[in-house]
Amino acid sequence: MDLSGTGVTDEDAVLSETIKGAARRLLAGSGATALSPDAVAREAGLPTADVEALFPHRDDLLTALVVDxxxxxxxxxxxxxxxxxxxxxxxxxxxxxxxxxxxxxxxxxxxxxxxxxxxxxxxxxxxxxxxxxxxxxxxxxxxxxxxxxxxxxxxxxxxxxxxxxxxxxxxxxxxxxxxxxxxxxxxxxxxxxxxxxxxxxxxxxxxxxxxxxxxxxxxxxxxxxxxxxxxxxxxxxxxxxxxxxx
Missing domain, CATH: 1.10.357.10 (Tetracycline Repressor, domain 2)
Structure with missing residues (x-):
């Protein structure tokens, strides 16, 4: 449910943090060049489609990590x-x-x-x-x-x-x-x-x-x-x- 009026649901917010957490573990272990929706999905134990739904491209995920x-x-x-x-x-x-x-x-x-x-x-x-x-x-x-x-x-x-x-x-x-x-x-x-x-x-x-x-x-x-x-x-x-x- 979206209670913020931003179009982002609570489920999306939780999923986003899970994905970014997996991406940070990859960053720490292998560096930014190791990031991809497939690699992050494997690290997070999620279907690749779930990652791509929020971060369609590697650069979208990188930008989210940089902003954070x-x-x-x-x-x-x-x-x-x-x-x-x-x-x-x-x-x-x-x-x-x-x-x-x-x-x-x-x-x-x-x-x-x-x-x-x-x-x-x-x-x-x-x-x-x-x-x-x-x-x-x-x-x-x-x-x-x-x-x-x-x-x-x-x-x-x-x-x-x-x-x-x-x-x-x-x-x-x-x-x-x-x-x-x-x-x-x-x-x-x-x-x-x-x-x-x-x-x-x-x-x-x-x-x-x-x-x-x-x-x-x-x-x-x-x-x-x-x-x-x-x-x-x-x-x-x-x-x-x-x-x-x-």
Whole structure:
């Protein structure tokens, strides 16, 4: 029965979650190239027709998984930020909280993390439906940077962007406009912070640092603090916050 008015029945919703659960197990075991309606049906113990009724093509299933992964990781960050703000945390502590939350989600959901931040799936082109969920992570970061800017918590940069603006209009809109000097390039700096965060997670989730770093959670915090210096934001670490790394 459809009680939501969306045309999706309770049975369809349950079946969809069963199918996506089977697809995630395949992702974890064999990667995205192993996904197909037939393979997912076998993994779920369902007729292929049941899978194809909800996800006619592999790309339909991939899109559903991508949307779920972006929404779940974004929600983890949003919840961490809400909790941090509830304690009166300043922007640096908020940034540490949300990046730790994303790290925790990434390690708990490595297949989903790899799907959205790993190598592109051959032949798959993400549709527009994935853009709003994908924007949740940068939106959390942008909100923290904006709050730091408005609170006067940022140190002015030594370097500014040479030449014409480097941004697309959507990036400016997400942040809420271009700030005045000396912070007129804070959006560019925020994108550097964002890309540094994702690159760091890729390294840690896929064990690229295990042979050079003794304490990976502590190194993660340190790297976030170093990246935050690029936007003029101080992030508290062990020694001044008293946190013990796990």
């Amino acid at each position: 992964a972006y929404n779940a990781s974004g929600a983890a960050m949003e919840q961490a930020d809400l909790a941090a703000r509830g304690t009166g945390a300043h922007a640096g502590a908020r940034l540490l909280a949300v990046t730790r939350a994303l790290r925790e989600w990434s390690f708990a959901n490595t297949a989903d993390f790899t799907l959205i931040y790993g190598s592109p799936v051959p032949g798959y082109h993400a549709p527009q439906d994935t853009v709003p969920p994908a924007s949740r992570t940068p939106a959390v970061l942008a909100g923290i940077v904006r709050a730091a800017l408005e609170a006067g918590d940022l140190t002015p940069p030594r370097r500014t962007v040479p030449g014409p603006p480097l941004l697309l209009p959507d990036a400016v809109q997400l942040f809420g406009g271009v700030p005045e000097a000396p912070f007129s390039d804070i959006i560019e700096r925020g994108i550097v912070l964002w890309s540094s965060l994702i690159g760091l997670l890729v390294f840690q989730v896929h064990s690229r640092t295990h042979d050079s770093v003794r304490d990976e959670p502590a190194f993660f915090d340190y790297a976030v603090a170093v990246a935050a210096e690029g936007i003029g934001l101080v992030v508290p670490l062990v020694g001044d916050s008293g946190r013990e790394h796990d």
